[in-house]
Amino acid sequence: MADELLTVAEMGRADRAAMAAGVPGTVLMERAGAAVAAAALARWSPRPVAVLCGPGNNGGDGFVAARLLAERGWPVRLALLGEVGALRGDAAWAASGWTAAPERPVERLETGVLDGAGLVIDALFGAGLSRPLTGPAADLVMEVGRRGLPVLAVDVPSGVRGDDGAVLGCAPRADLTVTFHRRKPAHVLLPGRLLCGEVVLADIGIPDGVVEAIAPRTWENGPRLWGARYPWPRPEGHKYSRGHALVSGGAVMTGAARLAARAALRAGAGLVTIAVPPETVTLYALSLPSAIVLPAPDGAAFEALLDDPRRNAVLLGPGAGAGEALATRVLAALARDRSGVLDADVFTSFAGGLEPLALRLHDRWVLTPHDGEFDRLFGPLPGSRLDRARAAARACGAVVLLKGADTVVAHPDGRATVTTNAPPDLATAGSGDVLAGLIVGLLAQGMDGFDAACAGAWLHGEAGSTVGPGLIAEDLPEALPAVLRRLKAGADA
Numbered sequence: 001m002a003d004e005l006l007t008v009a010e011m012g013r014a015d016r017a018a019m020a021a022g023v024p025g026t027v028l029m030e031r032a033g034a035a036v037a038a039a040a041l042a043r044w045s046p047r048p049v050a051v052l053c054g055p056g057n058n059g060g061d062g063f064v065a066a067r068l069l070a071e072r073g074w075p076v077r078l079a080l081l082g083e084v085g086a087l088r089g090d091a092a093w094a095a096s097g098w099t100a101a102p103e104r105p106v107e108r109l110e111t112g113v114l115d116g117a118g119l120v121i122d123a124l125f126g127a128g129l130s131r132p133l134t135g136p137a138a139d140l141v142m143e144v145g146r147r148g149l150p151v152l153a154v155d156v157p158s159g160v161r162g163d164d165g166a167v168l169g170c171a172p173r174a175d176l177t178v179t180f181h182r183r184k185p186a187h188v189l190l191p192g193r194l195l196c197g198e199v200v201l202a203d204i205g206i207p208d209g210v211v212e213a214i215a216p217r218t219w220e221n222g223p224r225l226w227g228a229r230y231p232w233p234r235p236e237g238h239k240y241s242r243g244h245a246l247v248s249g250g251a252v253m254t255g256a257a258r259l260a261a262r263a264a265l266r267a268g269a270g271l272v273t274i275a276v277p278p279e280t281v282t283l284y285a286l287s288l289p290s291a292i293v294l295p296a297p298d299g300a301a302f303e304a305l306l307d308d309p310r311r312n313a314v315l316l317g318p319g320a321g322a323g324e325a326l327a328t329r330v331l332a333a334l335a336r337d338r339s340g341v342l343d344a345d346v347f348t349s350f351a352g353g354l355e356p357l358a359l360r361l362h363d364r365w366v367l368t369p370h371d372g373e374f375d376r377l378f379g380p381l382p383g384s385r386l387d388r389a390r391a392a393a394r395a396c397g398a399v400v401l402l403k404g405a406d407t408v409v410a411h412p413d414g415r416a417t418v419t420t421n422a423p424p425d426l427a428t429a430g431s432g433d434v435l436a437g438l439i440v441g442l443l444a445q446g447m448d449g450f451d452a453a454c455a456g457a458w459l460h461g462e463a464g465s466t467v468g469p470g471l472i473a474e475d476l477p478e479a480l481p482a483v484l485r486r487l488k489a490g491a492d493a
């Protein structure tokens with residue numbers, strides 16, 4: 001499946017470009033409806049179907065699918081929101097194909113149309129959803145849920161907004177969603193993703209060059225985006241050529257930096273130094289035999305460690321304790337030519353204002369806030385998670401990774417990805433520290449900020465899925481070798 005995600009506006013441009021290139025809208029609609037019918041035939045045994053059509057082109061796709069399923073002998077009932085006479089353009093053409101047979105009435109959109117149905121095709125609203133569902137459309141959607149009927153959604157479950165996956169009013173929980181040409185953000189962002197069920201992407205004959213001309217800026221995260229630049233060890237390499245990560249460790253919450261350091265090593269950093277309060281050296285050293293544990297009694301000692309340019313990537317925040325001392329270390333790291341990750345307590349330390357960071361950050365730095373930390377640093381920004389992460393990246397000049405079940409990585413230049421492979425088992429203490437460690441380990445090996453953030457988020461999700469239920473954060477670095485072996489074998493390309 002293609003990785004690009006098109007906004008509703010970009011999809012509209014793709015449709016228009018296809019028509020300008022000589023593919024009529026009716027042909028696109030016939031192919032869309034045929035893809036819906038084919039998906040129903042492939043997934044379900046023949047059964048009575050209720051096709052719910054809306055007043056626009058999403059409804060048009062429904063008319064086509066209804067006709068094709070009826071031609072295959074399925075018992076089909078079709079109900080329309082509004083009057084047939086009010087349909088326009090391609091949808092009017094599609095409706096005429098259904099009504100051409102006198103035994104195929106167009107029913108009013110009332111719950112009775114569901115009686116006897118073994119499948120619902122939801123073709124009420126797609127790209128054109130403009131307001132919350134109310135009235136008969138909302139009644140039908142609620143009733144479909146109450147009856148527990150299987151649902152095949154056309155383009156998106158009606159009520160789910162294409163650009164951000166938000167639910168306007170209500171939306172059915174689909175078993176299968178058939179979308180066209182490219183997926184939309186709603187298919188990967190929550191809650192939309194959870195309402196789509198399985199997503200089938202259908203080719204409706206929009207020419208190949210159209211996507212290149214649109215140059216979309218959003219992708220589903222996966223190895224196809226960054227795998228070619230993954231920093232695999234080279235035969236002639238040695239530990240000094242694989243980067244040296246410097247992790248700042250705290251006095252009390254020592255687990256966070258230890259988890260991060262171990263993840264950085266597993267990600268392939270040649271060396272990891274962990275700078276810790278002197279009284280904790282033994283504790284850190286005993287649990288991290290492969291890391292270099294050095295005492296850093298104060299900020300000056302930490303800066304002395306930073307001064308060695310071989311320590312090329314820095315992680316600050318996990319378990320550090322928020323405050324002036326951490327803020328000073330962050331600014332010291334940013335004053336040098338390094339890459340790095342800012343996480344956890346850093347966001348609280350700069351909650352008073354972004355300026356000191358924004359003045360010094362660049363795109364070899366990655367910020368990894370969860371929603372609460374994000375709001376603390378950037379304020380409550382409007383829009384979807386994609387919008388907010390993009391705005392934050394633009395505001396601070398660094399790569400922003402907004403954590404969650406649908407983690408977004410955004411670059412200041414507007415590129416963004418959504419990560420979809422993370423299981424809910426990752427919602428456990430310390431899991432974010434591992435993510436930060438993975439990213440700093442990749443940065444140390446020379447990956448750029450956007451690639452390292454995307455690769456780190458994806459590896460984190462894969463590692464989480466490999467372990468599954470019962471996962472604790474310590475498991476994640478240990479799951480990495482198997483994930484990397486599969487990645488290297490090209491199994492996920």
Ligand SMILES: NC(=O)C1=CN([C@@H]2O[C@H](COP(=O)(O)OP(=O)(O)OC[C@H]3O[C@@H](n4cnc5c(N)ncnc54)[C@H](OP(=O)(O)O)[C@@H]3O)[C@@H](O)[C@H]2O)[C@@H](O)CC1
Nearest residue numbers: 015028029032056057058125126127128129130131132155
């Ligand atoms: N373009 C193409 O070539 C192709 C497009 N394709 C298909 O077209 C779909 C997009 O079609 P579309 O643009 O006509 O929008 P659609 O989703 O049918 O809704 C618009 C209508 O719904 C109405 N309406 C909206 N919200 C409402 C609400 N809450 N409650 C009540 N009414 C509401 C809205 O009314 P208005 O806002 O104008 O008042 C308008 O009448 C796309 O998802 C795909 O399935 C495929 O065939 C492939 C080729």
Ligand SMILES: Nc1ncnc2c1ncn2[C@@H]1O[C@H](COP(=O)(O)OP(=O)(O)O)[C@@H](O)[C@H]1O
Nearest residue numbers: 403404405422423424426427429430431432433
């Ligand atoms: N429901 C979920 N599904 C998938 N991943 C999740 C979910 N909840 C949290 N995560 C992931 O788990 C990690 C938690 O990080 P964080 O909130 O910083 O926790 P901690 O500070 O305890 O390490 C993030 O990578 C986040 O994306």
Ligand SMILES: [K+]
Nearest residue numbers: 125154156158
């Ligand atoms: K729909």
